[in-house]
Amino acid sequence: MKRRVKRGEWAGALFLLPSLGGVLVFVLVPFVDVIRRSFANAITEEWVGLKNYGDVLANPAFRLACWNTLRFSAVCLPALLGISLVIGVILQKKTKLGDGVKTAFLFPMAIPVASVVLVWRVLFEKQGLLNGLLNSWGLSTVEWMDSPTAFWVLVGSYLWKNLGYDVVLWMAGLSSISNAIYEAARIDGAGEWTIFRRITLPCLLPTLFTVSVLSLLNSFKVFREAYLVAGDYPHRSMYLLQHLFNNWFRDLSFDRMAAGAVLTAMVILCLIGLLRKGFDRE
Amino acid sequence: MALLAGLAVLVCSPAVILVSGCIMDGDELRLYLSPVLLENRTSFASWSLLPQTPSLRSVVELLLDSPEFFHMFWNSIAITGGILLGQLLVGAPAAWGFARYRFPLRGPLFTLYLILMLMPFQVTMLSSYLALDRMRLNDTLWAVILPGAFSTFPVFIMYRFFRAIPEAIIESARLDARNAFQIFWHIGVPLGSAGIVSALVLGFLESWNLIEQPMAFLKNKTLWPLSLYLPNIGLSDAGPAFAGAVLTLAPAFLVFLSGRDHLEQGIVASAVKE
Numbered sequence: 237m238k239r240r241v242k243r244g245e246w247a248g249a250l251f252l253l254p255s256l257g258g259v260l261v262f263v264l265v266p267f268v269d270v271i272r273r274s275f276a277n278a279i280t281e282e283w284v285g286l287k288n289y290g291d292v293l294a295n296p297a298f299r300l301a302c303w304n305t306l307r308f309s310a311v312c313l314p315a316l317l318g319i320s321l322v323i324g325v326i327l328q329k330k331t332k333l334g335d336g337v338k339t340a341f342l343f344p345m346a347i348p349v350a351s352v353v354l355v356w357r358v359l360f361e362k363q364g365l366l367n368g369l370l371n372s373w374g375l376s377t378v379e380w381m382d383s384p385t386a387f388w389v390l391v392g393s394y395l396w397k398n399l400g401y402d403v404v405l406w407m408a409g410l411s412s413i414s415n416a417i418y419e420a421a422r423i424d425g426a427g428e429w430t431i432f433r434r435i436t437l438p439c440l441l442p443t444l445f446t447v448s449v450l451s452l453l454n455s456f457k458v459f460r461e462a463y464l465v466a467g468d469y470p471h472r473s474m475y476l477l478q479h480l481f482n483n484w485f486r487d488l489s490f491d492r493m494a495a496g497a498v499l500t501a502m503v504i505l506c507l508i509g510l511l512r513k514g515f516d517r518e
Numbered sequence: 519m520a521l522l523a524g525l526a527v528l529v530c531s532p533a534v535i536l537v538s539g540c541i542m543d544g545d546e547l548r549l550y551l552s553p554v555l556l557e558n559r560t561s562f563a564s565w566s567l568l569p570q571t572p573s574l575r576s577v578v579e580l581l582l583d584s585p586e587f588f589h590m591f592w593n594s595i596a597i598t599g600g601i602l603l604g605q606l607l608v609g610a611p612a613a614w615g616f617a618r619y620r621f622p623l624r625g626p627l628f629t630l631y632l633i634l635m636l637m638p639f640q641v642t643m644l645s646s647y648l649a650l651d652r653m654r655l656n657d658t659l660w661a662v663i664l665p666g667a668f669s670t671f672p673v674f675i676m677y678r679f680f681r682a683i684p685e686a687i688i689e690s691a692r693l694d695a696r697n698a699f700q701i702f703w704h705i706g707v708p709l710g711s712a713g714i715v716s717a718l719v720l721g722f723l724e725s726w727n728l729i730e731q732p733m734a735f736l737k738n739k740t741l742w743p744l745s746l747y748l749p750n751i752g753l754s755d756a757g758p759a760f761a762g763a764v765l766t767l768a769p770a771f772l773v774f775l776s777g778r779d780h781l782e783q784g785i786v787a788s789a790v791k792e
Contacts, residue, residue: 247698248619255612256627258668263634266645273644326522333523339778340526346774347533348727350748351763354539355532357753358563363553368562396529401785408786446789449636456638460729464749478730481640485647485734493644501641508636 274494288495298496300472301480308387308476309455312394316451317444320399324406325436338407342400353464360389360465381466387473394458401454402447409443410436449507534567536767539760540576542569547576547756555754576757577765586740586747587762594743594766597662597732598725604667605721610714613676614706618688631670639730650735661735662743666725671788672717678787679713680706716784719777726770 277284292298323341327334344352359366360380367377380389413436421431459478462470468483469475477500484493539547546569553559580587615621616628634642642665650661688705695701707714732746739747744766751759774781 245619245621247621248615248624249621250698251611251615251619251702252621252627255608255668255670255673258608258664259631259634259670262646262649262665262668263642266649267642269648270645323522326519331519333519337522337526340530342778342781343530343533343774345781346723346767346770348745348748348766348770349729350727350745351536351767352532353749354753354759354763355535358535358551358554358565361554361563363559363561364563365565368553368564371562396532399529404782404785405789408789443789450788453636453638456640460727463729463733478638478640481643482730482733485643490644497641497644501637504637504641505633508633 270494270497273490274498276491278489278491284491288491289499292492292495292499295492297475297480297483301475301477304387304473304475305477308390308394308458309452312391312455313448313451315391316395316398316402317447319395320402320447321406321440323399324403324410325432327403328407328410338400338403340400341403344397345400349460349464353461356389356393356461356465382471384471384473386466386471390458390462390474393461394455397458397461398451398454402451405447405450406440406443409440409447413439445510452507533767533771535565536760536763538565538567538569539756540764541572541574542566542576542757542760543571543573544576544579544757546570547760551753551756555756576761580758580761580765584758587744587758587765589740590742590744590747591765593659593741594726594745596659597666597728597743598722600659600663601666601669601725602718602721604663605669605672605717606714608667609669609672609717610676610707610710611702613673613713614680614702614710616673617677617680617683618706631673635670635674643730643734647734656735657738657741659736659741662728662731666728666731669721671724672721675717675720675784675787676710676713679710679716683709712780712783713787715777716780716787719773719780720784720788722773723770723781726766 273281274288275283275285276288327338358364361367362377362379362382364380366380370377378385380386417435417439418431421435426434456478459476459482462474462476462479463482466474468479468486470479477496481493481496484490484496542550546566548555550564550566552563553561554563616624616631646665647656650656650664655661655664683706687709688701691701691705695704727745728743729745732741732743736742744762748759748762748766751762753759
C-alpha cells in the first residue's frame with residue numbers, strides 16, 4: 237500500500253478508537269484482573285500461587301468436562317469437515333436445485349435454539365417420536381438423553397446446525413481454484429479422482445485451516461442446545477467445559493473460574509498459532 | 519444429488535414440525551404428545567404434519583393469556599437492536615480504520631482483534647461480569663448489549679469488504695473530501711454496504727439466539743430475552759410452547775430469507791485471512 241503522511245496515518249487510529257476503548261473496558265482490562273485472581277484466594281484475595289490451577293486440574297469434574305469436550309471436537313470436526321466438503325464438491329456444479337439445497341443446509345443457522353429444543357424434546361423423550369419409530373420397526377427403544385447416546389444426540393445437533401456454514405466456506409475455497417489448472421490436468425489425461433486428490437485437496441489446504449478453526453469455535457456453542465434440553469447437570473457423557481464454567485459461576489467459585497479461563501485461553505491461543513502456521517504455508 | 523436433496527429436506531424438518539405443531543388444535547396436540555406428558559405410559563408419541571383441524575388458537579392463546587411473552591419479545595428486540603446498532607456505530611469505523619490505514623501498532627491490534635473474535639464466551643465470561651459489576655450494569659439489558667456491541671466479529675466481516683474497495687477510488691475522493699471522515703461516509707459506507715449488511719445478518723442471527731450471556735448477567739427474569747425464556751414453557755403447555763417457538767423463529771426466518779446472499783458473503787468473509 238502507498239505510504240501516506242503521518243497525519244493521515246493517525247486518522248486510522250481515530251476510526252478504531254471507540255471500538256478499542258470498549259474492548260479495553262469490557263474485555264482486556266478485566267481479563268488482566270482475571271489473571272490476577274487466578275493466583276489469588278477468591279475471598280481473602282491473598283496470593284496463593286498456582287494453587288487454583290492445581291485445584292482445577294485435579295478436579296474430577298474438570299477432567300470429565302475436558303475429556304468430553306475433547307472427545308466432542310475429535311468426533312465432530314472430522315465428521316463435519318468431511319461431510320460438508322463432500323456436499324460442497326457436489327454442489328459446485330451450479331444448478332437451480334443445488335442452490336435450493338444449499339439454502340436448506342443454511343437454514344438451521346436461522347432457527348433459534350430456543351425453538352428447536354422443543355422439537356428435540358418431542359423427538360428424544362423416552363416415549364418420544366424417535367422411540368415410537370424404532371418400536372414400530374420392531375427395534376428396542378433407546379434412552380436417548382439418559383445414556384451415553386446423549387453425547388451422540390449432541391453431535392448430531394452440532395452437525396445439523398453447522399453443515400451449511402462449512403459448505404459455504406468450502407465452496408468459496410473451491411471456486412478460488414483456477415479452471416486452467418483443471419483443464420491442464422484433463423489434457424494430460426488425469427482421471428476425476430486423481431484430479432480431486434492431486435489438485436483440489438492440496439489447493440484446499442488453506443481453506444481447511446479456516447474451516448477447522450471456525451468449526452471448533454462454533455462447537456463451543458452446542459452448549460446452548462445441551463443446556464436448554466438437559467439443564468445444569470446433563471448425562472455425564474455430555475457434561476462439557478461450558479457446563480462446568482456455568483456451574484462455577486453460579487457457585488461463585490471465581491478463583492477456579494479464573495484459572496479455568498486462563499487455561500482455556502492458552503489452549504485456544506495455541507490453536508490459533510497452529511492456524512497461523514497453516515497460513516504461512518499458503 | 520437426489521440423496522442430497524433428501525438430506526436437505528431432513529435438515530429442514532424440525533422447522534416443519536414446529537409449524538405444524540403451531541397450527542394444530544390444542545386437543546389434537548395433547549393427544550399426540552400424551553405418551554410424553556403422562557407418567558408410565560407404554561405407548562409412544564405420534565405426529566401428523568397435516569393437522570386435522572388447522573387453527574391458530576394456540577397463537578391467539580399465547581398472545582392473549584401470557585403478557586410475559588410480549589415482554590420477553592420486547593426484551594429480545596431491545597437486546598438485538600442495541601447490539602446491532604452498537605456494532606454499526608463502533609464496528610464499521612474500526613473496520614474502516616483497519617482496512618484503509620497503516621497506523622502504529624496496527625498489526626498487533628489486528629491480531630488482538632482476531633484472537634478476541636476466536637475466544638469462546640466462557641473465556642471472557644468472568645472478565646465481562648467483573649467489568650459490568652464494577653459499572654453496576656449487571657441485571658440491566660446493557661449488560662448483554664454492551665459486550666455484544668463491542669464484539670470484534672463484525673469488524674472482521676466489514677474489514678474484508680472495505681479492503682476490497684480499489685485504492686484509486688479513494689485517492690480520487692481524497693481530492694474532493696474535506697476530511698477523512700467524509701471519505702469514510704461518502705465512499706466507504708456506500709461501497710462497503712454489502713459487508714455492513716452481511717455483518718448485520720450474522721449479528722442478528724447471533725443476538726436473537728443469546729443464551730449464555732443473559733443467563734450469566736441477568737438474574738432478574740423479567741429482563742430475559744425470548745431465547746432464554748421460551749424453554750420455560752414446558753411441553754405440558756404444548757400449544758403455547760409451539761406457538762412461541764414459531765413466533766421466535768419468524769423474525770429470524772424473515773432475516774434469513776431476505777438476507778440469504780448476504781449471509782453467505784458474511785460466512786465467506788469470516789474466513790480469517792489477512
